Amino acid sequence: MKSKTSFFNHTLFSGLLKRFWPIFAAYLVIWLIILPISLANILSYNSRIALEMSDPTAFVVAAARPIMYAGLYGGVVMSGIFAAMIAMAAFSYLYNARSVSMICSLPIKREGVFLSVFSSGLAGLFALNLVTFLIALGVTAAYGIVGASIGYLLQWLAFVCLTNLFFFGFAVLCASFTGHILVLPIVYVVLNFTAYVVEALIRMVGSMFIYGISSSSSYSFIGLSPVAYLFSETHIDNVTVVDAVGTYTTTGFTYNGWLALGIFAAVGLVFAGLAMLIIKHRRMETAGDVVAIRPLKPIFKYCLSVGCALVIGILIYTTVFNGTSGSYGLESMLYMLGFMLFGAFIGYFAAQMLLQKTLHVFSGRSWLGLGVTALVITALMFCGEFDVFGIERKLPDASKLDHVDVMCAGEYVRFEGPENIAAVIALQNDIISHKDANEANIGDFEAYVCYVEFNYTYKNEKTFSRSYSVYRDASSDLYTLNDIMNRPEAVEFRKMLAIPPSTSTIADAYLNYFDKETGSYVSYPLSSDQAYALYSTCVLPDMDDGYLGKVWLVTTDDYYSSVYDCTFNFSVQERLKDYSYASDYFYTTLTQNAERTNKWISDNLGLSFCTMGESKAILELQAGSAEEAKAIAEKNGSYIG
Amino acid sequence: MIEVKNVVKSFDGFKALDRLSITVPEGAIYGLVGPNGAGKSTIIRHITGIYRQDEGEVLVNGQPVFENPAIKKDLAYIPDDVFFFTQSTIKDMMKFYKGVCPNFSTERFEKLRRAFDLNDNTKMRALSKGMQKQAAFWLTVSMCPKVLVLDEPVDGLDPVMRRQVWSILMADVAEHGTTVLVSSHNLRELEDVCDHVGILNRGKLLLERNLSDLQDNIAKVQLALPDERALPSDLQILHHSSTGRLQTIIVRGKAEEITNKLATCEPLFMDVVPLSLEEIFIYELGGEHYEVKDIIL
Numbered sequence: 026m027k028s029k030t031s032f033f034n035h036t037l038f039s040g041l042l043k044r045f046w047p048i049f050a051a052y053l054v055i056w057l058i059i060l061p062i063s064l065a066n067i068l069s070y071n072s073r074i075a076l077e078m079s080d081p082t083a084f085v086v087a088a089a090r091p092i093m094y095a096g097l098y099g100g101v102v103m104s105g106i107f108a109a110m111i112a113m114a115a116f117s118y119l120y121n122a123r124s125v126s127m128i129c130s131l132p133i134k135r136e137g138v139f140l141s142v143f144s145s146g147l148a149g150l151f152a153l154n155l156v157t158f159l160i161a162l163g164v165t166a167a168y169g170i171v172g173a174s175i176g177y178l179l180q181w182l183a184f185v186c187l188t189n190l191f192f193f194g195f196a197v198l199c200a201s202f203t204g205h206i207l208v209l210p211i212v213y214v215v216l217n218f219t220a221y222v223v224e225a226l227i228r229m230v231g232s233m234f235i236y237g238i239s240s241s242s243s244y245s246f247i248g249l250s251p252v253a254y255l256f257s258e259t260h261i262d263n264v265t266v267v268d269a270v271g272t273y274t275t276t277g278f279t280y281n282g283w284l285a286l287g288i289f290a291a292v293g294l295v296f297a298g299l300a301m302l303i304i305k306h307r308r309m310e311t312a313g314d315v316v317a318i319r320p321l322k323p324i325f326k327y328c329l330s331v332g333c334a335l336v337i338g339i340l341i342y343t344t345v346f347n348g349t350s351g352s353y354g355l356e357s358m359l360y361m362l363g364f365m366l367f368g369a370f371i372g373y374f375a376a377q378m379l380l381q382k383t384l385h386v387f388s389g390r391s392w393l394g395l396g397v398t399a400l401v402i403t404a405l406m407f408c409g410e411f412d413v414f415g416i417e418r419k420l421p422d423a424s425k426l427d428h429v430d431v432m433c434a435g436e437y438v439r440f441e442g443p444e445n446i447a448a449v450i451a452l453q454n455d456i457i458s459h460k461d462a463n464e465a466n467i468g469d470f471e472a473y474v475c476y477v478e479f480n481y482t483y484k485n486e487k488t489f490s491r492s493y494s495v496y497r498d499a500s501s502d503l504y505t506l507n508d509i510m511n512r513p514e515a516v517e518f519r520k521m522l523a524i525p526p527s528t529s530t531i532a533d534a535y536l537n538y539f540d541k542e543t544g545s546y547v548s549y550p551l552s553s554d555q556a557y558a559l560y561s562t563c564v565l566p567d568m569d570d571g572y573l574g575k576v577w578l579v580t581t582d583d584y585y586s587s588v589y590d591c592t593f594n595f596s597v598q599e600r601l602k603d604y605s606y607a608s609d610y611f612y613t614t615l616t617q618n619a620e621r622t623n624k625w626i627s628d629n630l631g632l633s634f635c636t637m638g639e640s641k642a643i644l645e646l647q648a649g650s651a652e653e654a655k656a657i658a659e660k661n662g663s664y665i666g
Numbered sequence: 667m668i669e670v671k672n673v674v675k676s677f678d679g680f681k682a683l684d685r686l687s688i689t690v691p692e693g694a695i696y697g698l699v700g701p702n703g704a705g706k707s708t709i710i711r712h713i714t715g716i717y718r719q720d721e722g723e724v725l726v727n728g729q730p731v732f733e734n735p736a737i738k739k740d741l742a743y744i745p746d747d748v749f750f751f752t753q754s755t756i757k758d759m760m761k762f763y764k765g766v767c768p769n770f771s772t773e774r775f776e777k778l779r780r781a782f783d784l785n786d787n788t789k790m791r792a793l794s795k796g797m798q799k800q801a802a803f804w805l806t807v808s809m810c811p812k813v814l815v816l817d818e819p820v821d822g823l824d825p826v827m828r829r830q831v832w833s834i835l836m837a838d839v840a841e842h843g844t845t846v847l848v849s850s851h852n853l854r855e856l857e858d859v860c861d862h863v864g865i866l867n868r869g870k871l872l873l874e875r876n877l878s879d880l881q882d883n884i885a886k887v888q889l890a891l892p893d894e895r896a897l898p899s900d901l902q903i904l905h906h907s908s909t910g911r912l913q914t915i916i917v918r919g920k921a922e923e924i925t926n927k928l929a930t931c932e933p934l935f936m937d938v939v940p941l942s943l944e945e946i947f948i949y950e951l952g953g954e955h956y957e958v959k960d961i962i963l
Contacts, residue, residue: 036765044751123749129716131766132738305733309716310677 034133037141042149045114049149052107056157059099060092060181061164067091068168085173086275088165092174093261093278096181101255104188107150109213112196113206115142116304119317120206125309139301143197150189158182180280187290188255194293194300195251201300201307202321204314219332220249226335230365233342234358235409236417236460237453239478239492251289258285315379323394326376330398333372338365358410362403369398420454421481421489423447433477433495433506436576438515445514452505453479456493459500466496474503474578495578507578516574520565523609524597528557534595536632539640539658544647546657549632556595559625560611564593567619574613585638589615590658593622667692668713668813668847673722675708675869682708684869685722690847690862692727695839697856697877698849699947700866706849707746709866710817713847714743726813739768742811746818748802756786756801760808767809775808781830796822803831807838814838816848820855832859857943865950872950877943884946885921888914889928889936898927904949916941916949 042049071087118124118138128138158178165174199213231238259282263275280286303318311317316325341364346357373395377386408414428441429449440446456463456477466472478492495503509515524530534556536549551559568574577584594612615622615634626632635643644654668690675683683705690696700706711717712724715731715738723730726737750759764770779786782800790798799822806814814835820828836859838844850856856863857877864874875883884904890911897903897915901924905916911934917924921938928936941949 034766036762040751040762040765044753121749123745123747126711126714126716126743126745127749130714130738130741130743132735132741132768133766134733134735137735308718310711 032134032137032140033144034137034141037133037138038145038148041115041142041145045111048107048110048114049153052103052150053153053156055103056099056153057160059103060095060157061161063095064088064091064161065164065167068164068170072168082276084168085170086277088168088170088174089177089278092161092177092181093280096184097259097261097280100181100185100188101252101259104150104185104192105217105252108189108192108196109199109210111146111149112193112200112213113209115146116197116200116209117206119200119304119307119309120204120209120312122310122312125312129309135305135307136301139304143193143297143301146197147189147193150193151186154182154185154189177278184259184280184286187286191251191286191289191293194296198296198300198303201303202316202318204311204317208315217252218250221253222250223332223335226339229339230335230361231409231416233361234406235412236464237457237491237493238416239490255282255286255289258282314382322380326373326380326394327398329376330369330373330395331402333375334365334369334398334402337368337371341367355410358406362406365402365406366399369402370395373398417460418457419489420450420457421483423450425483425485427482427484427486429482430480431477431509432480433510434475434576434578436510438510438518440509440512440514442514445509445512448505448509448512449479452502452509453491453493455500455505456495456502459502462500463494463496463502467494469496472496472498477506497579504579507576510578511575513571516568516571519574519611519613520568522597522611524599524607526557526560526595526597526611528553530597530599531556531560531595532598536591536593536626536630538589538591538632538634539643541635541639541643544643549630551595551630555629559593559622559629560595563619563622563625564613567622568613572616572619573622575616577614580637585641586636587617588637589617589634590637590640591615591634667725667727667845668696669723669725669728670709670713671723671725673709673712673719673724675705675712675717675720682869683712683719686866686869686871687722688864688871688874690845692845693839693843694862695835695846695848695860696862696864697853697860697943698847698864698866699851699853699856699943700872703868704866705869706866707817708869710743710745710815710847710849714738714741714815740812741815742767742806742809742813743815744799744802744806744817744819746821748798750790750798750801752791754790755788756784756790756804759790759801759805760786763805763809769810771808771810774810775804778804778807778834781834794822796824796827799823800827800831803834807834810842812842812844814844814846816846816850818850819848820850820852828855835859853944853947854942863943865947880946881941881943882920884916884918884941884949885924886914886916886939886941886945887924887928887936888912888939889933891931891933895931895933898931901927916945 068084068088071084118128129135131138133141158181161178161181162171162175165171165178195216196209196213199216200209203209203212228238259280261278262281264277264279265275307317308319316322338361342361345364346360374386374391377391378384409416412418423443423446426446428439429446430437430439431449432438440449474495474497476492476494479490481489483489495506497503531553534551534553536551538547538549539545540547564573577588592612592614594610596608596610598608615626617623617636623633640658641654644657645651648654648657668688670686670688672685672687673683674681674685686705686709688696688698688709698706698709708717712719713726713731715733718732724732726741729737731737731741751762754762760770760772760775764772782804784793784797784801784804790801793801799819803819820831823831832855835844835846839846848856848860861877862875863877863880865872873880890913891897897906897913901915902918903915904918905914907914925936925938
């Protein structure tokens with residue numbers, strides 16, 4: 026008859042804390058610096074300002090900000106680092122045959138050992154979080170804002186404890202299937218970022234050989250990279266109030282992303298349970314092996330092989346062909362494939378060496394696995410090149426879309442109207458059908474105009490992105506794009522600023538124009554009052570009438586004769602209650618048709634401007650060449666190419 | 667009582683234990699001997715519940731030992747290479763074992779203090795290998811085990827301390843009826859302390875006997891035969907050598923039966939010499955293709 030299960034041993038529990046106290050001490054010291062000490066310093070500084078401003082709310086907001094940000098960034102980073110260190114300490118007995126013998130011969134079940142050390146590590150972290158919380162609370166009490174700040178400190182405590190739970194569970198899971206103490210942190214770091222990095226690498230390779238794939242669009246598998254996901258999904262929202270004149274004032278902060286964090290914490294617990302099961306059934310003779318669990322060994326081998334294929338392939342390709350070759354076409358793909366197969370070879374046999382703990386791994390059977398890997402990589406590369414899966418031809422279903430963001434030549438526009446969305450999809454379809462003509466222009470910098478990105482967002486919040494280079498004369502795509510970017514919805518979108526322009530929010534306003542008298546570009550400063558008057562009484566009506574707010578991707582004769590070489594620019598800024606700033610930026614190129622605007626400038630500033638054609642002629646005369654003139658204009662934010 | 671029944675254990679395809687069966691009677695001191703790589707440490711790690719067998723059973727006092735704290739609380743183990751926590755002292759380790767082993771006796775620990783000339787406040791890593799072994803004995807015997815498993819226990823100890831350790835073990839066996847399984851290459855010492863012996867080779871048990879039965883079942887005979895006489899063909903000869911007319915044979919069987927058979931050859935001279943455990947080990951394994959090879963350099 027077997028004995029009853031003992032799930033906890035106090036000696037093992039306290040032993041971890043006693044033997045590895047320096048790790049816990051370091052955790053506490055760093056938190057004390059990040060939170061209470063930093064908070065005391067900030068409160069000491071802001072108490073003087075608050076006294077001057079007689080604004081107690083601002084004082085609390087000034088205290089809340091560092092608390093909340095300490096939780097968001099400190100919580101993820103500190104938990105990420107210290108969870109791994111404590112897991113290494115707690116489960117170090119698994120990695121040495123001598124310590125395995127000692128611990129496993131004790132009259133405690135493996136679950137008992139696991140739960141004792143796991144709870145010890147977690148309790149240590151939680152206890153130190155609590156100590157930090159109490160000291161920080163004492164600091165706020167010293168400045169008389171304990172009541173107002175305790176909510177933020179409790180949020181901090183909850184946030185940090187939940188991140189502790191996830192990262193410790195994750196680190197313990199890594200500890201359970203690795204057999205070497207130095208492998209644990211490597212596996213932990215790699216798994217924290219692997220989905221993100223692998224997706225980035227696949228996108229990078231895809232963007233080279235699959236027409237329309239962008240390496241910079243949003244990531245689909247970011248949830249599998251915990252650090253990246255937590256940083257992207259949890260953030261701090263400002264609690265704001267709007268006064269009578271429409272000014273936003275921050276009165277507090279709250280964490281956004283509790284659900285994601287709660288799910289992650291629950292996943293951490295599941296990981297810990299999984300780790301316990303793995304350790305319960307682990308073959309203890311694997312102490313010292315890279316991978317301790319037999320079924321994971323082939324996974325490790327093939328993952329390392331494919332990972333090295335991607336990394337080494339891209340590394341060699343970009344090194345060898347840096348700036349000397351186009352990134353498209355079968356020939357380039359074959360080069361890339363060759364480099365990837367070399368990387369797969371390196372990764373495959375490196376994994377074999379690590380698993381078998383010998384350099385003699387080139388036996389006949391080993392090559393079979395490499396052959397399969399190489400075959401799969403080759404097949405996928407050819408499928409990508411010849412669009413077997415229809416990735417290049419894929420278009421979104423317009424009826425399911427919420428909006429599309431179009432970005433090109435530094436311009437960003439969001440279209441929500443069905444007609445405009447349909448026009449964007451039609452343009453994408455045209456670009457795809459002109460693939461051969463566009464690819465024929467690769468490397469021709471004269472023909473290249475811009476890089477256009479279509480980021481579609483479905484009603485269910487899923488996204489779909491494609492991006493293409495657009496060339497002059499290759500097709501009618503550039504003209505269609507130009508038309509889309511100047512549709513009324515696009516012009517309307519350019520009017521929307523995050524902060525409403527007013528005499529109090531406009532800052533740094535100026536007209537940037539080509540002065541034909543001096544033959545150079547001039548920045549003419551405007552006061553806030555001038556800028557607001559010009560904007561509200563002239564520019565906005567002219568935009569509504571379709572005279573301003575346009576962009577020119579195509580430089581026709583009309584462009585040179587009717588568009589002034591002049592832009593009206595200003596930024597809007599708002600100082601928030603916590604002494605930080607929010608800002609946005611507005612600019613538009615002036616045209617001859619914008620009579621209201623031109624008259625105001627002439628009447629109030631006495632300025633007149635030359636057209637793009639005039640400035641081009643003057644600049645070319647001055648510079649001696651069209652190229653030089655174009656460079657000067659571009660340097661000044663103008664385009665006369 | 668320790669019972670190992672048809673245990674199989676493989677490491678990456680290599681069969682370290684091949685249907686191994688061992689029986690250690692209660693209160694016995696069982697010497698487990700075998701060449702390097704025979705599987706001694708592997709079976710010991712099964713008996714102490716560290717490894718899980720692929721097949722078969724490992725029972726201590728009739729119960730499976732793996733993941734069974736009720737059995738393991740009465741079982742103590744001193745490995746070949748002892749492990750202590752880094753930075754710990756003997757006192758720290760005593761507190762640790764006291765916390766995890768319900769049978770740990772502080773009284774016994776204090777009593778044994780005289781036997782081992784060790785300062786319990788010294789850090790373990792500051793002790794020599796032999797002193798660490800002494801500390802391991804001190805702590806292990808203080809756990810009051812009913813089953814004691816020792817892997818190369820006196821390796822690294824000086825002759826005086828070897829005697830001291832064995833004497834403590836013998837006293838424990840005599841007083842508490844402790845069952846001891848000891849693996850060692852020092853057959854001379856095992857011969858003095860063991861009452862049962864098992865010889866292991868390539869993961870299998872070659873033989874398992876009471877030591878006196880083992881010694882009674884093999885004989886070393888020196889004899890000189892007349893010119894025309896040959897040794898009887900029905901003798902189970904494990905080893906045969908000769909110097910001039912003097913022949914030395916190691917024969918399996920009872921000494922009396924062997925001398926009776928040899929007497930039929932009318933030897934000119936015959937003497938039966940007692941066989942040491944080391945000689946038994948060497949000659950038994952000689953039949954398993956593990957013998958001292960004559961190599962000329």
